[in-house]
Amino acid sequence: MPNRGFPKSSRVTAKKEYQSIYQTGNKVVYRCVVLYFKPNQSDRVRLGISVSKKIGNAVVRNQQKRLLREVFRLNRHRYRPGYDLVCVARKPILKLNFEQLTEQLEKALTRAGLINL
RNA sequence: AAAGCGAAUCAGAUGAUCGCGCAUGCUUUUUAGCAUGGGAGGAAAGUCCGAGCUCCACAGGGCAGAGCGCUGGGUAACGCCCAGUGGGGGUGACCCUAAGGAAAGUGCCACAGAAAACAUACCGCCUAAGCAGUCUGAUUCAGGUUGCCGGUAAGGGUGAAAAGGUGCGGUAAGAGCGCACCAGCAGGGGAGGUGACUCGCCUGGCUUGGUAAACCCCGCUCGGAGCAAGACCAAAUAGAGGGGCGUUUGCAGGACUGCCCGUUCGAGGCCCCUGGGUAGGUCGCAUGAGGUGUCGGGUAACCGGCAUCCCAGAUAAAUGAUCAUCGCCCGGACAGUAAAUGUCUGGGAACAGAACUCGGCUUAUGAUUCGCUUUAGCU
């Protein structure tokens, strides 16, 4: 049984960490999503999500965050450990459903070289 | 049936799998794991008002400033709500209403118009005493007519608004000049109502433009800031205070040199303690002007008694994803004369996310139910 949980220790929480990832990490840009990534000191993958006010109102933003989190949660066991990720949503993400979003994120992670085979 | 008016209710349900955050219990060095419980709204929204709570300020009073403004009631309070009064809109159900004062003062009222506020006189109407011109008759005079002077504001025209309206009398023409009715004002007293006010009576002078969401006057209310309030714990670094080491036995560091020794300048150094305080964390923080039921008071808003319940608490910020079944709405096909209904199939399900907590307001929005109005048709 792979680890399906998504506890707090698997998230990027502090503002400083976000800034560090934005400034010193690498990034992959797609139409619907921008992925920043940076090695961390631990042996787990951590995720941070950023959805700006341009995307929509509070309900829409929460919905997108939950979807991104769900995609991460269900595929987490396949990702290479020891990295911090930050997902920044862009406006076209609103047109995607769950499967399309999974596919997009898979592509981005493959290009970043963070998928285990 | 169509169009409309008012009020109320709900915000799909159940189950499965995988997750999230909180509380409690157990395991546990923390992390973490397991079990149980409960986990968004009618607007959680906008942040437009009012309060609680916290800190700061504070003898008392005034000015300034801001807000409010028909009456009575409700409330912790309100700019909110309820019940009424006056005014306005609609055929109507019903809706709207910042609704004190213009006779305390100031300002403004474009264009048009004679005149826009101590009234005035453009076109007019009237008059013929006086002055001037002119016509007819004529002897110096008489009569007519025009202008000035004088009287007047009926009619016309302008404007959003023109100094009460209509009628009769009156007059040279007219005019509240007089009278009647109506509107409005001031004063008096009567009936009803807690009151705003309503109904009707008498007397008076005949009459007073609009605008205060222009300045203003009158009456009432208001100390300021906000949970990032505020309280507590508190690392690293720098600095502050105190003590110790040390100045004769010379610490850190520097100079003489490429380096060591040595010489020399040197308390600016090292260690410990204290309090302030930053990052970070804990509390504030979920028992409340609380919910539900019932009984009573009140037209109602609301209030009171009794019983019962504990019902979100995050902080890069939980309340989700996938699937199944049922229910709702819309469309299509088939069965059915049609309707009702049944079967199959496709689609849809709004606005919107707690962030210290309440009471309102405003705005967004999907359905359903009930009552009522107008119009048309049938009985």
Added chain:
RNA sequence: UGGGGCGUCGACAAAUGGCAAGUCACGGGUUUUUGGAGCCCGCAUUUGGAGGUUCGAGUCCUCCCGCCCCAG
């Protein structure tokens, strides 16, 4: 959370409560062999939206919508 400002033609931008200026752009004409420049003419009907006050509202009042800025 508290405070402040803005919204007028496609762009910029003015307007005491009394006919919504002006510049650029755009369209048409004129001039020129053609183009440019110049000259002439045209171009706001919802002054972000909805109500209200007023005879009359871009302006005054109330409530919304959008954008921007400041403090912590």
